Amino acid sequence: MADYKLSRSLKSHSSDVRGVVFPKEDLIVSVSRDRTLRVWKPLPGSAESKLGIEWSSDISYESTKYLNSIAWLGDKDLIASSGLDPTITVASLSSQSSINYVLKGHEGNVCALHYNDDVLISGSWDKNAIVWQEKSIKYILRGHEQAVWAVLALSKNSFLTGSADKTIRLWQGDSQVSIFKGHTDVVRSLALIGDNKFASASNDGSIRIWNFHGENILELYGHSSFIYSVAYLPSTDEIISSGEDRTVRVWKNGECTQTIYHPCNSVWTVAVNSKTGDIVTGSSDSVVRVFSRSKSRWASQDELAKFEEEVASYAISTSEVGNISKDKLQGPEALSNPGTKIGQVLMIKTPLSSVDAYQWSGDQWVKVGEVVSAVGNQQKQLYKGKEYDYVFDVDVKEGAPPLKLPFNATENPYDAARRFLEANELPLEYLDETAKFIEKNASGIELGPQSAPVANDPYGSRYVPSNSTASTYPVATRKKQSIFSQKSYLSFKSINVAAINKKVREINETKNLQTALSASELSDIASLLPLADSGWIEDAAHKLTIISLKIVDLWLPQERLSALDILRVTVPLLSDANLVNSTTVSLLSSSINNSYQNNTAMVLRLLVNLFESDIGQAVISQLDVREKILDISREFALPTLSKIASIALSTLLLNYSVLTIKDKDLELAFSIIGVITEFLAVVNDPEAAYRLLIAFGTVISVDSPEVVEAGKSLDGSKAVKVVQSKFINEKRIKEVSENILYVLK
The missing domain is CATH 2.130.10.10 (YVTN repeat-like/Quinoprotein amine dehydrogenase)
Structure with a gap:
């Protein structure tokens, strides 16, 4: 056949x-x-x-x-x-x-x-x-x-x-x-x-x-x-x-x-x-x-x-084929010998010292990929009766003998660091420093669990073939590191009072009687807006909200930015739930536009600030409002999004991730993971990328294997790697990315 x-x-x-x-x-x-x-x-x-x-x-x-x-x-x-x-x-x-x-x-x-x-x-x-x-x-x-x-x-x-x-x-x-x-x-x-x-x-x-x-x-x-x-x-x-x-x-x-x-x-x-x-x-x-x-x-x-x-030409990870000792591999001459059965895989060391994988088709060897990150043959070391890939010497005190830090390649470096510190009664403040020491000194091998099952993980662990030489010692449940999860909401509170006043007056002079602000309304903006720096009172916030909504209703889109900037700081202070709700819904429909990205950024900043009040949270948590916001987020998660809008959108998703953790809302977690991964794949601003990564890490730190599975299913690892390679010189992005990739393994 x-x-x-x-x-x-x-x-x-x-x-x-x-x-x-x-x-x-x-x-x-x-x-x-x-x-x-x-x-x-x-x-x-x-x-x-x-x-x-x-x-x-x-x-x-x-x-x-x-x-x-x-x-x-x-x-x-x-x-x-x-x-x-x-x-x-x-x-x-x-x-x-x-x-x-x-x-x-x-x-x-x-x-x-x-x-x-x-x-x-x-x-x-x-x-x-x-x-x-x-x-x-x-x-x-x-x-x-x-x-x-x-x-x-x-x-x-x-x-x-x-x-x-x-x-x-x-x-x-x-x-x-x-x-x-x-x-x-x-x-x-x-x-x-x-x-x-x-x-x-x-x-x-x-x-x-x-x-x-x-x-x-x-x-x-x-x-x-x-x-x-x-x-x-x-x-x-x-x-x-x-x-x-x-x-x-x-x-x-x-x-x-x-x-x-x-x-x-x-x-x-x-x-x-x-x-x-x-x-x-x-x-x-x-x-x-x-x-x-x-x-x-x-x-x-x-x-x-x-x-x-x-x-x-597709690269094969060493986690697919087990640990490989290049020195013991045969060269291309081995391909002259027939395979023993269809499907047999043969690793060949090339003249350039790379490793290629070939499969026997029945009549010839067919190259099926290049093996990347091949690992040298590691000799196990004994420490207190157990085998480890590494036993590091750690100098803690001058004149004292070094302490032994055992580590297996299948472990999370943070788990090994914690075990070492606790065993030697050292402060946990050194956790990050110790983990980074492990990562640096074990950089020749692929870190993280590959063969051992993760405790209490109903979705199972990555299968490793029986001929793999990888360690099979049990590993601890994956712990989220100190950057996860974000516990507080971020906001955009600063406001340029003088610039807003000036811009509103300039545009108002071009308006007719039907669309212009009255003298008293201009006076209210001039006298009440400075309260942003000295402490708001709700009456002032309410008056400025009504005036700003008038501008949004009567002025052209390109003339609304100052009003939207005012609403960004006033609406979250209101105690009138109906006004907060109607304003939010109205702005989502009238002032989100790809042609005016600064307007969009201001509305997104308003949504971000709503998280800081109970009424604001109630509004943006309503299912229909939340779905509208997430739909907009998907629509605007584009590589062409401006810096200001990108940071606003990423912060909005970050705040939603915090809400997910606080409410343990799995449905929200599933929804925002999708938006986050889509945006990660195209984001072009490093600050926005960093906030998206924190948002992603926060969501998958919720106590639910289904959420982690959703992160995997939505190509989370791929999206994170895209960001990591795009901002290769950003140390903070590298660190957060590695944490997320570890959790998603």
Whole structure:
């Protein structure tokens, strides 16, 4: 049987593709973190259009939050999608805004969907699965102890669910029939095999085949990291899987018969077309790819060569392949010897002392990437009966023998520093200094946990293959460092009284009787505004608010800046909740404009200042107002945003992050993480970038693994690395970035 080769690459999504279905030869549907559901169809009249050489993409539905799951309702010609919003949207495939109905019942991210026999089943971070028939809840399946990541409808009344609690459960109606145990980490995907077996995929790097009596018939190993998706191809009795090791793997009779590398970090999802046998994948590089065994559907030679080049040039982290000793690696001459089995990986030391990874395809070695950050062979050192990667000598007192500081590469440097200080009864004020000493002196290796599980983490730890030489000692729960979390709100209180007075009078002289301020109103501005420096009284704040609202209402947008500047400091002082609310809502509609970014900055500063009063917090916490603010934040999170507006927006998000921690509002946390990561990817001002990073770190310090998972799912690490590389000389950005990246590992 021929190997799969690339058939086509479909590029329209702007972020990770998290879900795909391939129900027909001429239909693919995908969902992405870019919040869109896209329908892919062959272009009429294109070359070999029946084979789908040229495909078009239309948005059938656009969500307000990222999408991660999809299900094809084949008998109804509808598509169900879900994501961070705890609802499920069922839409037709015709055109945008073609929503048929919305299903409401979950309380958290809906991360799994499956449809069969006229029922739809959904799984969620709320630990429940729900079975839907038509537009109503048929059953709520309660019993899992953590998020339900995988669901499978076997029939109208029989279901399978897989969870972050590492179990798979079989249900009849809403009654739990049996529990399947064996996986040692999160169960991420399920696939039915015939009538009496099913496959499960897990973060533990294994695929397990089960019968419905609870017996684990077979275990498949080959992936070197989390396995996110598994599918079954009945025509060839093959299992297809994909995962965090950037591969799709084809399994037959318990063996991996082909490994398809992708030029990206993660292959989030895989689906099959049962008629053609073709495979479709969705990846972290925003691309939907189709692979086929049929030569007539293969991409052109140029496209195939380009794809192979992209794969070969993609850098592989050492965390994927374990620690590597360059000195012991073979040179290019080893490639003249055939591999022992398909999928075998060989590390080769190049003449330039870099390390390349090759895979045996069955007839040749194919380069699949360059290994970066390769680590020299570390000799373990004994200290008090335990092995460590390092045992540092630390001089604490002149004339006294040095103290021993043991450290493993899999530890957080701050955990090791804390342990050292406590063991030697030294002040914790030295925590930062000691941790930085560790980081500096262990800089030759990759710091942070890679192989050991994190205590009490229901989402599991990164899988390391069994031949890795990485340390497997337990590590402490990740602690947020001293910069996290931000506990107080920031504000913009200073105001240039003289400049505002002057500008208002200049513009007022150009106005007619209907739009000009009266003499008494000008006098009030001149006499009351200086109170900003000597202490406000509410009556003054109220008068200035009314005058400023008149300016906003009657003057041109380019003439409103001074009034908005006044409102920025007066509105948060008001005790009239109705006036605060109406002013806020009005300004959100009338004075936010990309053409007048200084106006936008002043309104954003007003929103920032509202956090300092109870009434202001109540207004901006209202769901409709909050959603409007977050929508505006997404709209203006652009690389073209001015410095003043960028700092205002980043401070607004920072204050929302503080509110998240104080109220333990997970829904707000999920929402602002999305905005923060989008803005981080494009921000161009270092101060704004720093405030965004503090906001991000504050949000993910909330006591919830789901929030950390959301940070990972929304490409948080990638966005942080973009900022880190953009402001490479900013020490404060480097330090905060490293903290966040550690938490998101």
